Amino acid sequence: MNFHARLLKLGLITNPIFATRLLNSYAESQSQHSLPHAHKLFDEIPQRDTTLWNSIISAYSRAGHPHTALHLFSQMLSSHTTHFHVHPNHFVYATVARACGLTTHYFQLGRTVHGRVIKTGYLLNVVVGTSLLDMYAKYGCMEGASEVFDEMPERNLVSWNAMIAGYVLNGMEIRGMELFYLMKCVEFQKPDEFACASVLGASAGIGDLELGMQVHGYVTVAGFETDCISAVCSMYCRLGEVAFAEKIFEGEGESSIVRHIMIKGYILNERYYDALKLVAQNNFVDIVTADRSVIVSVLTACADLSLIRIGKQVHALIITLFGYLENFKEMEDILTVIRSALINMYCKCSIMSDARKVFESLVSDRHVAHWNSLITGYIDNGLLEDAIACFEEMPEKNVVSWTLMISGYVQHGLPHEGIRQLANMYNNGNGHAVHGNCHTFATAIEACSLLTVLEMGKQIHGKLIRTISNAETENVVVGTVLVNMYVKCGSLNYAEMVFARMAERNVVSWTSMITGYAIHGKGYRVLEVFEKMIETRIEPNEVTFISVLASCSHSGLVEEGLQYFKLMTDKYGLVPQVDHYSCLIDLLGRAGRLCEAKGLLEIIENKKLNELNTDAMSGAFLGACRLHGNIEMGAKVAENMVEKKQQFSDSLIALRNIYTSVGMWEEAYRVGERWRQTPGVSKSGKSSIFVQLGSSMLQREA
Numbered sequence: 040m041n042f043h044a045r046l047l048k049l050g051l052i053t054n055p056i057f058a059t060r061l062l063n064s065y066a067e068s069q070s071q072h073s074l075p076h077a078h079k080l081f082d083e084i085p086q087r088d089t090t091l092w093n094s095i096i097s098a099y100s101r102a103g104h105p106h107t108a109l110h111l112f113s114q115m116l117s118s119h120t121t122h123f124h125v126h127p128n129h130f131v132y133a134t135v136a137r138a139c140g141l142t143t144h145y146f147q148l149g150r151t152v153h154g155r156v157i158k159t160g161y162l163l164n165v166v167v168g169t170s171l172l173d174m175y176a177k178y179g180c181m182e183g184a185s186e187v188f189d190e191m192p193e194r195n196l197v198s199w200n201a202m203i204a205g206y207v208l209n210g211m212e213i214r215g216m217e218l219f220y221l222m223k224c225v226e227f228q229k230p231d232e233f234a235c236a237s238v239l240g241a242s243a244g245i246g247d248l249e250l251g252m253q254v255h256g257y258v259t260v261a262g263f264e265t266d267c268i269s270a271v272c273s274m275y276c277r278l279g280e281v282a283f284a285e286k287i288f289e290g291e292g293e294s295s296i297v298r299h300i301m302i303k304g305y306i307l308n309e310r311y312y313d314a315l316k317l318v319a320q321n322n323f324v325d326i327v328t329a330d331r332s333v334i335v336s337v338l339t340a341c342a343d344l345s346l347i348r349i350g351k352q353v354h355a356l357i358i359t360l361f362g363y364l365e366n367f368k369e370m371e372d373i374l375t376v377i378r379s380a381l382i383n384m385y386c387k388c389s390i391m392s393d394a395r396k397v398f399e400s401l402v403s404d405r406h407v408a409h410w411n412s413l414i415t416g417y418i419d420n421g422l423l424e425d426a427i428a429c430f431e432e433m434p435e436k437n438v439v440s441w442t443l444m445i446s447g448y449v450q451h452g453l454p455h456e457g458i459r460q461l462a463n464m465y466n467n468g469n470g471h472a473v474h475g476n477c478h479t480f481a482t483a484i485e486a487c488s489l490l491t492v493l494e495m496g497k498q499i500h501g502k503l504i505r506t507i508s509n510a511e512t513e514n515v516v517v518g519t520v521l522v523n524m525y526v527k528c529g530s531l532n533y534a535e536m537v538f539a540r541m542a543e544r545n546v547v548s549w550t551s552m553i554t555g556y557a558i559h560g561k562g563y564r565v566l567e568v569f570e571k572m573i574e575t576r577i578e579p580n581e582v583t584f585i586s587v588l589a590s591c592s593h594s595g596l597v598e599e600g601l602q603y604f605k606l607m608t609d610k611y612g613l614v615p616q617v618d619h620y621s622c623l624i625d626l627l628g629r630a631g632r633l634c635e636a637k638g639l640l641e642i643i644e645n646k647k648l649n650e651l652n653t654d655a656m657s658g659a660f661l662g663a664c665r666l667h668g669n670i671e672m673g674a675k676v677a678e679n680m681v682e683k684k685q686q687f688s689d690s691l692i693a694l695r696n697i698y699t700s701v702g703m704w705e706e707a708y709r710v711g712e713r714w715r716q717t718p719g720v721s722k723s724g725k726s727s728i729f730v731q732l733g734s735s736m737l738q739r740e741a
Contacts, residue, residue: 087118093131100138105145108138129161133170140174149174153187162190169198176205181214196231204237212241216250232258232266239270243277251278269296276304303336311340315349338380342387350384354397357381378404379412386416391425411439418447436467442479445486454486458495474506477514484520493528512540519548526555544575550583557586562594581613588622592629600626621659628663633672636660640676 081087081095092115099108112135118125127135132152139149153171161167168191175183188194188202199222206215219238222228230238235258242251251274258267268287275284281304288301298321305314318337334357341350357377378401385394398405398413410433417426430436430444441464448457461483464473475483480503487496500521503510510517518541525534538544538552549572556564569587572579579587584607591600604623607613615623620643627636640660657676664673 087125089125089128089131092125093128093134096131096138097134100134100141103141105138105141109135109145109148112138127155127159129164129167132156132159132161133164133166136167136170136174140170140177143178146178146180149178150183153183162187163192165191165193165195165198169195169201172198172205173201176201176209179209181205181209181211194228196228196234199228200231200233200237203234207237207241207244210244212244215241230261232263235261235263236267236270239267239274243274246278248278248280251275269300272297272300272304276300276307279308281305281308281310299333302333306336306340309343311344314340315344315346332376334377335380338377338384342380342384345388347385347388347390350388354381354384375406375408378406379408382409382412382416386412386419389420391416391420391422407433407435407437407440411437411443414440414443414447418443418450421451423447423451436473438464438473438476438479441473442476442482445479446482449482449486449489454489457486458483458490458499461499475503477507477510477517480507480510481517481520484517484524488520488524488527491528493525493530496524496528497533511537512542515541515543515545515548518543519545519551522548522555523551526551526558531555531559531561544577546572546577546580546583549577550580550586553583554586557590557593560593562590562596565590566596566599578611579607581616581619584613585618585622588619588626592622592626595630597626597630597632617655621655624656625659625663628660629666631667633660633663633667633669636663637672637676 077095077098081091084091092111096108096111096115099105099111112127112131115125115127115131132155135152136149136156139145139152156162156167156171162171168187172184172187172191175181175187184202184205188198191198199218203215203218203222206212206218215237219230219234219241222234223230235254238254239251239258242248242254255271255274258264258271264271272284272287275281275287284301284304288297298317302314302317305311305317314336318333334353337353338350341347341353378397381397382394385391385397394413394416398409401409410429414426414429417423417429426444426447430440433440441460445457445460445464448454448460461475461479464475464479467473480499483499484496484503487493487499500511503517507514511521512518518537521537522534522541525531525537534552534555538548541548549568553565553568553572556562556568565587569579569583572583584603587603588600591597591603600623604615604619607619608615620639624636624639627633627639637660640656643656660676661673664670664676
């Protein structure tokens with residue numbers, strides 16, 4: 040203000056040079072009143088040159104007000120008809136490109152600015168080119184960013200960094216890594232700490248610990264470890280190697296940024312107590328003042344640990360710290376997230392009354408995210424009716440809202456209603472078109488699986504193809520639920536077609552396909568696909584081995600089945616459960632190796648392995664005895680089950696069936712009478728202990 044007063048006193052306030060200096064000083068000030076002062080000064084200057092225009096546009100862009108910045112740019116373009124000497128220069132175009140990149144709303148305007156830059160020849164300027172490619176990267180349009188980068192005759196370190204960071208932030212980590220290599224080893228441009236930080240993030244993004252450690256080594260040798268310490272800690276936390284991050288943190292404990300990363304890293308790795316312990320060891324007010332997003336992490340920890348007392352203390356602190364910030368537009372996004380986290384915390388702690396109080400207190404500030412958090416809470420707490428009422432009350436619904444309700448119906452055993460809700464989403468009649476995302480369609484397809492309605496599944500699959508291009512091939516979740524749906528609906532050909540087109544497959548994808556072949560009795564195909572799965576270095580899980588063992592049993596592949604059982608325990612360290620042992624006993628029993636099957640059953644019963652319930656295993660053995668007509672062994676096991684009160688009624692039915700299968704009608708009648716005289720049992724005549732190693736069990740497991 041002293042400088043301003045001196046200029047007024049000397050009559051130099053309208054001098055463009057001095058006015059620009061004064062305007063820049065206002066713009067660089069952190070005071071909330073500085074920008075209005077700068078704009079007022081700008082309006083009072085009759086002769087505005089290019090530098091002055093750039094200063095005011097840049098001031099609003101840096102302050103996060105792209106709309107005003109772009110409005111001023113439009114005024115500048117209009118003013119050169121009366122002030123012929125005022126033309127945007129490369130500084131102005133670079134500033135405007137950065138302003139366009141602040142929000143995706145200005146994508147088309149950004150392309151228009153790009154066109155003007157080409158016409159004026161400023162694309163040759165490295166600053167303008169870098170700003171443009173950064174703009175496209177923020178839009179997620181890496182094709183446009185790459186086009187600008189390739190056309191740049193000169194690239195500086197900032198250009199390379201912007202392009203690498205763009206690839207990494209848009210999920211194209213491999214391309215970012217390739218560009219880093221090109222920069223370092225082909226163009227011989229030495230990477231700085233910013234490029235290294237991007238590549239560390241890329242290593243975490245692709246889940247490559249070895250690569251991340253190599254980059255960490257380069258960072259250390261290059262002398263960037265201090266500058267990149269937060270990126271290094273973040274990488275190790277994201278890769279699940281918290282111990283490595285802790286070692287680095289121990290040497291940099293005073294760094295607030297690293298402290299925030301460790302808090303978030305602990306929570307990411309579900310070490311909630313460690314996160315809260317670190318918060319307690321420091322001044323929580325200082326932590327959240329420096330990084331308000333830490334509040335969300337702390338509330339998440341309280342929610343997952345059901346630490347409602349601490350959660351309420353954090354809630355009180357939020358009210359104290361941020362009450363005065365309610366009217367600040369720049370706080371709107373973080374406040375929305377914090378409020379959602381609060382609602383989520385109370386919901387996870389099953390205190391829906393407090394969740395509702397937080398929601399009700401928002402009054403006019405309710406965001407669609409708050410409604411969605413409350414709906415999620417109602418669904419997770421089994422209050423589907425309340426979730427429906429809340430959903431119907433929503434003034435505006437987004438795709439997340441609709442997906443939550445579809446998922447809610449499916450979770451609560453109402454898949455028909457879930458599919459109906461998908462139809463309602465596309466026919467809501469309120470004029471606001473809502474298109475499903477991958478999660479929406481995956482949930483609806485799951486509902487079709489539960490109902491085994493093939494035609495409806497095909498229709499939803501078709502809608503998915505028309506709505507989201509390449510979703511079934513590029514999204515592993517969508518591809519997997521489609522395979523599972525077609526398998527359960529009996530259309531193995533369609534399942535094979537979807538599976539073959541999937542660009543990426545996880546253990547669930549492979550298991551779904553293996554289970555499909557098992558259900559349809561294609562034992563040898565099961566083993567072929569299983570071996571291919573192993574070749575791709577995807578580790579099978581417990582469910583995978585159930586399908587493999589069941590297929591070996593039905594195909595008579597005894598030795599192969601025994602080898603796979605050994606592989607499961609020895610190589611993959613999986614602990615056999617009831618279904619695995621049942622499959623193994625069925626495998627031996629079907630092959631007529633009843634003594635081995637009975638020996639295995641006795642070992643399990645005597646040792647009480649994992650406290651397993653042996654009913655299903657005994658049922659598998661009885662089925663084998665009946666198949667081979669071995670009355671002596673079957674009767675002994677069945678009588679043993681009756682004595683132990685194991686599935687008393689079912690054991691008698693199984694024993695009766697064994698006698699019937701070999702024509703011992705008197706014994707069968709005697710056991711049948713004994714069963715009929717048993718009080719409080721179902722008289723359906725069907726036993727539940729026989730493990731159906733065909734479609735029923737496998738479909739349940741899939």
